[in-house]
Amino acid sequence: QVETLKAKLLEQAQEISRLRSELGGTDVEKHRDLLAAENERLRQEMKACEGELRELRRQQQQAPCRDCPHLQENAGLQEQLSQLQREAEETRAKLVELDLEVQQKTNRLAEVELRLKDSLAERAEEEERLSRRLRDSQETIASLKSQPQQIKYIIKTVEVESAKAKQALCETQSRNQYLQEQVGMQKQVLKEMEQQLQSSQKTEAQLRAQIMMYEAELERAHGQMLEEMQAMEEEKNHAIEEAFSRAQVEMKAVHENLAGVRTNLLTLQPALRTLTHDYNSLKRQVRDFPLLLQETLRSARAEISQAIEEVHSTNRELLRKYRRELQLRKKCHNELVRLKGNIRVFGRVRPITKEDGEGPEAANAVTFDADDDAVLHLLHKGKQVSFELDKVFPPQASQEEVGAAVHTAGVRGGGSHLLTLPCLPQVFQEVQALVTSCIDGYNVCIFAYGQTGAGKTYTMEGTAANPGINQRALQLLFSEVRGKAADWDYAITVSAAEIYNEALRDLLGKEPQEKLEIKLCPDGSGQLYVPGLTEFRVQSVEDINKVFEFGHVKRVTECTNLNEHSSRSHALLIVTVRGLDRSTGLRTTGKLNLVDLAGSERVGRSGAEGSRLREAQHINKSLSALGDVIYALRSRQGHVPFRNSKLTYLLQDSLSGDSKTLMMVQVSPAEKNTSETLCSLKFAERVRSVELGPVSRKAELGSWLSQEHLEVPKRLLGDSPGSAAPPGRGHASPSPGQLSSRSASIRRKLHTSG
Ligand code: ADP
Ligand code: MG
Numbered sequence: 001q002v003e004t005l006k007a008k009l010l011e012q013a014q015e016i017s018r019l020r021s022e023l024g025g026t027d028v029e030k031h032r033d034l035l036a037a038e039n040e041r042l043r044q045e046m047k048a049c050e051g052e053l054r055e056l057r058r059q060q061q062q063a064p065c066r067d068c069p070h071l072q073e074n075a076g077l078q079e080q081l082s083q084l085q086r087e088a089e090e091t092r093a094k095l096v097e098l099d100l101e102v103q104q105k106t107n108r109l110a111e112v113e114l115r116l117k118d119s120l121a122e123r124a125e126e127e128e129r130l131s132r133r134l135r136d137s138q139e140t141i142a143s144l145k146s147q148p149q150q151i152k153y154i155i156k157t158v159e160v161e162s163a164k165a166k167q168a169l170c171e172t173q174s175r176n177q178y179l180q181e182q183v184g185m186q187k188q189v190l191k192e193m194e195q196q197l198q199s200s201q202k203t204e205a206q207l208r209a210q211i212m213m214y215e216a217e218l219e220r221a222h223g224q225m226l227e228e229m230q231a232m233e234e235e236k237n238h239a240i241e242e243a244f245s246r247a248q249v250e251m252k253a254v255h256e257n258l259a260g261v262r263t264n265l266l267t268l269q270p271a272l273r274t275l276t277h278d279y280n281s282l283k284r285q286v287r288d289f290p291l292l293l294q295e296t297l298r299s300a301r302a303e304i305s306q307a308i309e310e311v312h313s314t315n316r317e318l319l320r321k322y323r324r325e326l327q328l329r330k331k332c333h334n335e336l337v338r339l340k341g342n343i344r345v346f347g348r349v350r351p352i353t354k355e356d357g358e359g360p361e362a363a364n365a366v367t368f369d370a371d372d373d374a375v376l377h378l379l380h381k382g383k384q385v386s387f388e389l390d391k392v393f394p395p396q397a398s399q400e401e402v403g404a405a406v407h408t409a410g411v412r413g414g415g416s417h418l419l420t421l422p423c424l425p426q427v428f429q430e431v432q433a434l435v436t437s438c439i440d441g442y443n444v445c446i447f448a449y450g451q452t453g454a455g456k457t458y459t460m461e462g463t464a465a466n467p468g469i470n471q472r473a474l475q476l477l478f479s480e481v482r483g484k485a486a487d488w489d490y491a492i493t494v495s496a497a498e499i500y501n502e503a504l505r506d507l508l509g510k511e512p513q514e515k516l517e518i519k520l521c522p523d524g525s526g527q528l529y530v531p532g533l534t535e536f537r538v539q540s541v542e543d544i545n546k547v548f549e550f551g552h553v554k555r556v557t558e559c560t561n562l563n564e565h566s567s568r569s570h571a572l573l574i575v576t577v578r579g580l581d582r583s584t585g586l587r588t589t590g591k592l593n594l595v596d597l598a599g600s601e602r603v604g605r606s607g608a609e610g611s612r613l614r615e616a617q618h619i620n621k622s623l624s625a626l627g628d629v630i631y632a633l634r635s636r637q638g639h640v641p642f643r644n645s646k647l648t649y650l651l652q653d654s655l656s657g658d659s660k661t662l663m664m665v666q667v668s669p670a671e672k673n674t675s676e677t678l679c680s681l682k683f684a685e686r687v688r689s690v691e692l693g694p695v696s697r698k699a700e701l702g703s704w705l706s707q708e709h710l711e712v713p714k715r716l717l718g719d720s721p722g723s724a725a726p727p728g729r730g731h732a733s734p735s736p737g738q739l740s741s742r743s744a745s746i747r748r749k750l751h752t753s754g
Contacts, residue, residue, distance in 0.1 A: 002134055005169065009127055012176070016120055019183065031197070032102050035204065039095060042211060046088060049218060053081065056222065070228040077221040084214040091207045098200045105193050112186050119179055126172060133168075137161065319583070330440055336433070343634050343661040344390045345688040346430065347376055347681065349669050350455035351395035356670040365677070366669040368394050378681060380674045387681045389688055391430060395669065399427055399459075399466050427459065427664075428472045434592075434660050435473045438577055439480050439490070441588030443654035445595065446473075447626070449683065450666030451676040452567035452599030459664055460573075460596045461548075469664075470573055470594050474544045477577060477592070489580045493535040494544065496551040500569035501618045502646050507551040507571075508534040518650050528653055535576070567599035568615045570622065570647055593654045595647075597623065600683070601676050622647045623683075629655060630663070630687045663687055 057078075144153070285292075349366050356362040367384075369375035376392045378385045434444045446469060448456035462468030474494075481490040496507035497516070504516045509532065521527040538544050575592040598619045625645035632640040633655060642652040655661055665684035667677040 001169075005130075012123075013120075016116070016183075019187070032099070032106070035102075035201075036099070038204075039092075039099075042208075043092075045215075046211075049215070050085075052222075053218075056225070070225075070232060073228065074225060077225065081218060081221065084217060088211060088214060091210065095204065095207065098203065102197070102200065105196065109190070109193065112189065116183075116186065119182070123176075123179065126175075130168070130172065133165070137165070323584075342659065343630055343663070343687070345663045345665060345684045346391045346393065346427075347387070347389045347665045347667060347684060348393040348397065348427065348455065348459060349376070349395050349667050350458065352669055355453065356668070356672070361670065361672040363671040364669045365671045365674045366667065368392060376681070378674060378677055380678050385678065385681075387685050389665070389681075389684055393427055397427055399462055399468055399472070400429070428469055431469055431473065431662065432476060434662055435476050436480060437660060438575070438590035438592040439477065439484070439579065439588075441579070441590045443591040443593070443657075443659040445593045445651055445654045445659065445661045446664065447595045447597055447662070448664045448666060449597050449600055449623070450680050451601040451668065451673065454666035454668045454673075454676075454680070456596050456599075456664075456666050457566065459666060460571075460594055470548070471541070471544065473592060473594065474538070474575065475541055477575065478539075478541065481577075484579075487581055487583055489582060491537060491578045492539070493537050493576045493578075494547055495533050495535050495572075495574040495576075496547070497530075497533060497572045497574065497650075498569050499572070499622070499646050499650070500565075501615060502622070504530065504646055504650065506532065506534050508536060508547065510534075518646070528650070530650070533574075566596070568619060570598050571596040572650070591654050593651055595651070597626075600680055602679065621645055627683060627687055630661065633661075634687070 140157075352362055352364060365379045367377045367379070369377070372388075374388050374391055376387050376389065378387070431446065434446065438444045446460075448460045450456050458468060460468050461470055474492075477492060481488070481492065484490070498505050498507050504518065505512055505514065506516055514532070516530050516532055518528050518530055521529055536543070536547050538547060573594040575594070577588075577590040577592070579588040579590075580586070581588075600619075600623055602616075602620075622645040625641065625648050628641050628644065629648045640656060642648045642655070648655065653659070663684065665680050667673075667680050669677075
């Protein structure tokens with residue numbers, strides 16, 4: 001038993017040492033130290049990391065990229081980092097806590113060990129005691145053996161005592177049990193502690209993993225940051241590169257521009273040089289200009305004076321030629337007028353007016369020849385009578401002048417084809433030549449003949465809107481005189497007179513009732529003059545208008561019925577043109593007599609009495625005297641009965657010699673006036689028929705015709721008037737004058753062609 005107990009004890013002691021080594025407080029301590037060292041290392045790493053972080057932050061601050069999109073991310077990352085740090089801090093705190101716990105546990109473990117040691121010591125003591133007692137017991141047993149009784153006794157006591165030992169063993173065993181229990185408890189505690197350690201280790205591993213994770217995160221953030229920084233750097237570099245390349249391109253363009261400008265400049269330089277050169281030369285020229293100008297002026301002056309001299313001489317020559325031409329023109333003009341006849345008879349038919357009334361009485365009785373403007377047909381009592389005058393103006397003929405074609409057409413024998421021109425004949429245009437010759441020093445008479453109301457006054461005076469021959473003649477005179485003003489001085493005077501009942505009265509005088517006498521000039525020139533006849537010098541159309549107005553007023557105030565009066569009196573407008581050629585000293589005097597005759601109508605022989613009869617007799621006398629005078633003039637008779645009437649006597653110097661006369665026979669186209677129209681036209685033809693006096697001209701013509709052996713003129717000259725009349729022209733009274741005029745026209749034609 002002792003042996004087994006001993007073995008048991010040994011076993012237990014071994015178990016205790018084993019447990020002790022197993023528990024190995026030093027191991028835990030070592031482990032703790034290890035952990036602490038690890039902790040320390042981590043802390044240092046963290047510090048290094050922080051330092052790095054700070055460095056990085058500093059770098060970032062040094063090279064901050066403002067307005068960088070990564071800045072925000074960076075901030076986020078930093079925040080994350082700080083959070084991680086916070087977490088690390090927390091973990092660290094936890095670690096410290098755990099450390100503390102470990103410390104506590106270690107303390108407790110030490111305590112438990114101490115107690116275990118105590119118990120072990122107690123046990124050892126007990127064992128000692130027990131072994132001593134065992135030895136005591138054994139000695140006793142030995143003594144007892146030697147002393148069998150004694151032994152017996154002793155055995156007995158031992159036996160008693162063994163019970164006691166058994167009891168003590170039992171106690172020891174229970175105590176051992178208790179200790180074993182305690183060891184188990186301790187083991188439990190140790191296990192718990194180990195578990196705790198394990199969990200703490202796990203936590204630590206977790207923390208470490210977390211830290212690692214954080215580190216990785218940090219690394220990643222750092223890497224990301226670096227990456228971003230790199231990207232930013234790249235971006236920056238890229239931008240810089242781009243800007244650089246752009247700048248380079250721009251630079252290139254600028255360079256090119258510069259080169260262009262340079263070349264321009266190069267090309268401009270010569271231009272500038274030439275310009276400067278030009279400018280200099282111009283400046284020189286300008287400087288020299290006054291001199292040059294003076295020189296040029298001098299030479300120009302010389303040239304001009306020379307030219308003037310030349311012009312002078314040419315002018316003189318021209319003037320000489322001009323004078324010669326003037327003479328020639330005058331001669332030609334005279335010849336023309338002479339050829340036309342110094343006395344010409346025109347007919348003018350007025351249009352049908354309201355005064356003619358209506359019905360058959362106012363019907364038109366006058367027709368015209370479309371091809372011949374000198375022929376007029378009158379339908380009288382159902383019979384057509386034709387008359388040929390120098391020219392006939394139809395009702396639509398205007399008062400106006402000019403129209404070269406018409407002018408040419410107006411010259412008889414100038415080619416009848418021109419008559420077909422659609423121009424209307426213009427009265428004054430036919431009169432122009434006469435007015436012009438007045439300036440050349442010829443006397444001109446223009447008469448308006450016809451029954452009352454046939455348009456005499458209209459033709460001579462016209463209306464204010466459409467003036468007649470009087471005004472137009474004077475206007476023409478003025479314009480002609482103006483045209484000749486360079487060489488000629490002209491004085492134009494006008495007088496207005498009236499012959500009523502063979503009494504001459506001054507229409508412009510102060511005493512119109514005074515009868516004026518016509519007297520021979522005392523100088524023996526054979527010229528007539530009227531003493532006391534008022535003359536007005538006129539210089540413009542306005543002057544004439546004033547004179548006319550004045551005369552009209554006189555006539556109106558003197559007579560109660562102007563038309564009545566005017567139809568029984570001759571109204572004369574005498575225009576005298578006195579000219580002086582300054583270069584030659586030649587003087588000319590021309591007279592233009594514009595006469596509005598009294599009405600030519602016959603007064604009923606039976607009905608007329610007293611003053612009417614006297615008036616009629618006077619009118620008849622003066623008109624027939626005029627007819628006689630004109631007839632005598634045209635037939636070139638030796639005696640012209642000028643003195644038969646006051647009118648012819650007054651106009652003597654204007655009817656004889658080189659004077660030109662125009663008789664404007666006015667007729668009314670109305671049916672009721674046909675007998676008077678017939679009378680007027682007959683008078684006109686009688687006056688006209690004497691053209692180219694039958695005796696002298698005829699002989700001339702006869703001798704000329706005999707040379708040429710022409711047939712037609714012979715027939716024309718023949719005694720049978722019926723055969724002489726050209727076909728289609730039913731002349732009621734073919735007169736010898738008509739034949740002679742026709743012969744004359746043939747002669748003219750032959751003359752011009754041969
Ligand atoms: P006279 O003087 O012969 O008595 P007027 O000249 O007084 O005749 O004319 C009589 C009327 O006929 C006037 O009213 C006048 O205006 C008109 N008359 C005459 N001739 C023409 C004409 N060619 N054109 C238009 N009206 C005319
Ligand atoms: Mg009249």
